[in-house]
Amino acid sequence: MDGRAEYEFVVTPEDNVLLVLYAYDADPTDPQIVPDEKTRQITLYRDQDHVISMNEVRAEIFALLAHEQNLLVCEIRPTKNPQENEVVYTYFAEIKHSK
Secondary structure (H helix, E strand, O other): OOOOOOEEEEEOOOOOEEEEEEOOOOOOOOOEEEEEOOOOEEEEEEEOOEEEEEOOOOHHHHHHHOOOOEEEEEEEEEOOOOOOEEEEEEEEEEEOOOO
């Protein structure tokens, strides 16, 4: 990952999903995730000033999130060592499923 807008969905061996993205300067406030499987888009409402749209999300991610209430989010910052990143924020974002 390089570039502020990039993100990655990581699936653990237990089929849990983790969203990794580059950190913002402020703490997240009441973060929410809105998945839209029709458009293959997931939107993270991180705080009042930051809305992150993730396009062309793999179908596997929607299937794994379908029955979940929260998504674990990890925000990172690059370090001097290009092989390592610093974890800045980890938090759960509530998933708002369409009805």
